[in-house]
Amino acid sequence: MPTRPHLAVLLDDFRRFGHQTAIVQYTGNRRKATTYEQIATRAGRFAALLASHNLQPGDRLILWAQNSAEWVAAFYGCILRGVIAVPLDAYGTPDFAARVAADVKPPLIVGDATLLQTLNNDFPRLAFEDWPTTLPTNQAPPIPTLTHDTPLQILFTSGTTGDPKGIVHTHGNILASFEPIRHAAQPYLCYERIVHPLRFLHTLPLSHVFGQMMGLWVPSIFAAEVHFESRLTAPRLIETIHRERISVLAGVPRVLALLKTHLETEHPNLTQRIEAAQGISAFKRWVRFRDIHSLFGFKYWAFVTGGGALPAPIEQFWNALGFVLVQGYGMTETSALITLNHPFKVARGTMGKPLPGRDVKIQPDGEVLVRGPMISPATWSGGALQPRTGEWLATGDLAEAQPTGELRFLGRKSETIVTATGVNLHPEDLEAAFEPEPEVTACAVVPIDTPTGPEPCAILALRAAPDHAPAILQRANTRLAEFQRIRRQAVWPEPDLPRTSTGKIKRAAVANWLASREANNGRAAAAAGTDWLLTLITQITGEGLPTEPSQNPVAKDQDLRLAEDLRLDSLGRIQLQEALEDKLGIAFPQEQYDKVETLIELRQLIANSGNRGVSEDQSLPHPEHPEFAETADLTAQTKRPQATQQHGTQIPPGATQYIYPHWPWLSLIRWIRAVFIECVEQPLVWLLAAPRVAFPSPGTTETIKTTEPLLIIANHVTAYDLPLLLYALPRPIRRRTAVAMSGEMLEDFRHARNQQPLWLNPLGPPTWLLLTALFNVFPLPRLRDFQRSFAHAGNALDHGFHVVVFPEGTRSPEGTLAPFRPGIGLLVKQSQTAVLPMALQGLGELKTRRRPWFRSGTLQIHMGQPIRFTPDATEAAITARLHAEVETLLAKNQL
Structure with a gap:
């Protein structure tokens, strides 16, 4: 070819x-x-x-x-x-x-x-x-x-x-990495047609060579779909893989570690099941772990990982479950790939064999040297191209060749720790010993200077209390050879070590922190300003920390309330939840997160949400004040309950499970809804209310023209607001609407409860069914779970529906516009579509003055112009602008 x-x-x-x-x-x-x-x-x-x-x-x-x-x-x-x-x-x-x-x-x-x-x-x-x-x-x-x-x-x-200093790639460099893969794939394309299209879940930046290989070049071989995902929380990844029928996940080792931790958390006996399955065939492993495969979906079969060394325990975990795991090795200077494992002939524990066109040799000290057409011919520095000299590229990586030709990665040459006894220690080998420890979220082994010379020191990011570190170190040492044993450890003050955008630990930052700590005689800063969680909250709220001595966050952590003391409103709670999940790679049980009111309860939830079967006394968060021990009983109160899984999403027992139906989007139901709206609802509104519609330009009957789905907002006065809004909307829009309705009210209808008088309760379920079918309503809870509602709204927009929302969150019977709930700003920002403001005028006057509704001539429906917000608009600014627009429409008296 x-x-x-x-x-x-x-x-x-x-x-x-x-x-x-x-x-x-x-x-x-x-x-x-x-x-x-x-x-x-x-x-x-x-x-x-x-x-x-x-x-x-x-x-x-x-x-x-x-x-x-x-x-x-x-x-x-x-x-x-x-x-x-x-x-x-x-x-x-x-x-x-x-x-x-x-x-x-x-x-x-x-x-x-x-x-x-x-x-x-x-x-x-x-x-x-x-x-x-x-x-x-x-x-x-x-x-x-x-x-x-x-x-x-x-x-x-x-x-x-x-x-x-930049690395320059040519077309030939990329083709030298891409073409061997394309050639090797040709014999398998006939089989690919059976499962076409292949879908890649891509979790890497396209500014990285491995990200480009898996996002730009390899998918073009198969006409594959590339799904870009930036929020790397395990439940979200699993849900996306299942929902989108993903075939392959491309990610750095940290992503595989997050998924492994999540599965071990949700399946406490998984480790024992894996040990019991050792030695059985691949097919039997697939059958035995079919519950795990069903979470991902049965089209999913492989991980492709690169951008860093893959710890052996992680590779063994996924192989034991029956998934294919393909490793590649390369660097920016080599246009991504030097070696690659064949997806159907994986050599476990290795980076695969060199691709065609590459010459690889290993120096006596283990450093890998490579040459070939994929090597960058120049760098960019000082405003000009600087040609590279020399035929061979010294990679700086250490490896050993296997008898079958594969390379096994040992570590970076610059990071090798040479002890006082002259022994070479590779940090990756030492760090792998901490991987089985459930209390450890991350580990970096860096050198520390001692009077006798450099020694390895384990820097641990823990979900347990720091005083557990010595026991963790002792257990890890049992997995190491005598000459590898680590005698020093330190606990990192945050829940994860600093990382690059590709998930690599920033070893230089960790080493600098350790050196600074040693210079201060091992004392870590305890000031509130160094508290990562408090810093994150203040970044979200824009507020300073409480200054009153009684509210000192170090001394009175358990008394610091999120709302009253830290000024965290409902929107801020959503932003904090998203920030924590992105930072930690875990998902909080929504029911428990909604109940958190103090900072100490939040710390406890963070500790327990990442718990992989740690015993109760081991899952305490970092102590930030002397009185922390008094709050240990919170562990039992906030211990994560067992839950039912839905594609990786946890639903606590006893919590309301709101229904977000898709069956109203079926063609038959949409046809029935259109007939009802045009033949029943519209004539009834005209006959009973005869409202007048005020369009954006006075004296015209112009319609709203749009080529995209809209978010439609309006004030909320009565239970009949929706038919009035539909009456005013142009036919193409009103036939394709989805309506956010009080989730609590819909649940009361669905479960036949809380109706007044009580004899109306039996009518609740058919009412829910009719509302869902004829008006395409979905729940928007007031207190919790509204992120799922926002997701459903986005799904409706993706399917071409215009979404109607009443941002006040409650009715205003007198017709006075109430403040908009801050969630509308978040919904608009997430939806990235235009917003159509509308206003209902005259309903409040009819109720307060007890005037008859029938063709009163006072009902008016004002329509604004669609508004589009810039990406940098804040949620608060969006909410304020929308409130002002509806308020302006209500102030008009055009008719």
Whole structure:
């Protein structure tokens, strides 16, 4: 099979794949799918825009954004034009982005608006959010001078000091890694048709070479779907894998560790089951662990991992469950891959064999040297390309060759600890001994200077109390050889060690912390300002810490209330929950999180939510004050109950399980609903109420024109508000609405309870059924579980429904507009769609003055214009703007 001349020819494949889905991205509560043909078209249009801005081949363009279809299209647009892309980590700092920009001097910077707004330089920029109005309609073809030697991109490694230094890749470098995989896959494509499309769940940044390999290049071989996921919590990942019928997860080892911890937490006997299954065949393992496979869905079969060393216990865990685990090894300088395990011939415990076209040799000290066409030919430094010298690349990695040709990773040469006795210790080997310890969330072994020379020191991030560290160290040492034994340990003050965007532990930061700690005679700072949880809360609220001595967070942690003392409102609780779940990679039981009122209860919940079967006395959080021991009895009060699993989601026993139905979206039900609305509901509203509709422009009967689903908001006065709103909406909109209704009220109907008078209770279930079928209602609880409601609203928007919400959260019988609940701002921000404000006027007057409803002539329905908010708009600002819009509509008296 001939090697392709350059990467731009992949767009020919994209056009051939046509309307097959290429990318699915999850943003807020929305799911957005983009086809291969759309990617190719946008890439051509973006290349035309670059030409119109006079960007020439060899010019640099900074690409700074989260993974998205626009990111991929912009990258391919640069390929077409010969412009060198400079992808930056979306989690990098504005300072680093500015330093890179000053070095590469880009004629244009593109990316997410929220990131571009943080740059203080004067370089021209274009936000992805502006593409609909800025991209030209014509498409540019690839320039004729593209070859294997054409520079493709510059990848800068993140840093905080010194001048940035980037690795330059050419088209040939990428093709040297991509083409061997494409060739090897050809014999299996006939089998791929049986399970087509393959779906990859992609959890890596596209600014990383491994992320590009699994997000840009490999999927094009199979016309596969790539699902971008940035929220790395285990329940969310499992739910997405099951719901979307994912085939393969691509992630760094930390993602596999998070999933392993979650399964061990939810299945306390899983470790014993794995031990009992040793030695049985792969098919029997699959049958024995079919309950685990059913959680992921039976189409899911493999992990592809890279970007860091995979600890042996994690590899053994997933292999024991019957999943395929494929490891690759490479680095930025080698355009991703040096070695790769064959997915159907995996050599366990190794990084696989070198790919074709690579020469690999191992030095006497174990360092891996490599040469071949995939090696970067230059770096970018000081504003210019600097050619690389030397035929062989010293990787800095240590490995040993297996008799069958695979390489086994030993560690980084620069991180090897040489003890006073001359023994070489590899940190990865030592850290693996802590993996089985359930109290340990992360471990890094770094050298510490002693009077006799360097020694290894284990830095532990714990979910247990720090005084458990010596016992943990003792148990870990039993798994190590005598010469590997660790005699020193320290407890990290946060629940996880610092990491890069690809999940690697920042060893330099850990080593610096340890050195600072030793310089202070082993004393860690105990000030409130160093408390990671308090710092996180104050970042969310924007409030300072309480200053009264009686509210000192160090001395009175258990008395510090989230609402009254830390000023955490309902919206802040949602933001805090999301931030904690993203930081820790765990999901809290919603019922328990909603009951948390004090800081100490929150600490206890954090400790227990990550508990992998730790005994009760071992699961205490870090003590931040002397009185902490007095709160130990909280462990029993907040101990996580057993729960029922639904695709990885935990529902505590006794909690209300709200129903979010999809059957009202079926074609038959939609047809029945349309007939009811047009033939029954609309005539009845006209006959009984005869409301007058005030459109945005006085004296006209113009309709609201939109090409996208809307969020529709209005004030709430009576139980008949929804039919009145539908009466005013244009026919195409009112036939495709989904309505958020009080979750508590719907549950009362569904369970035939709490109706007045009591004899109406039996009518509750049929009322729930009719409301759900004829008005497509879904629950929006007032007190908890509203994130699931928001997710359902986003799903409805994705299916083309306009979602109606009453943001007051309660009725205002007098017609006076009540404050909007802050959740509406979060819903709008997550939904990323326009909002149509409406106002009902006259209902309050009819009730307070006891005037008859029948064709009173006083009912008015005011309609505003759709409003779109910028990505940087805050939830509070959105809520305030929407309240003001409805208030303005109510103040009008146009008719």
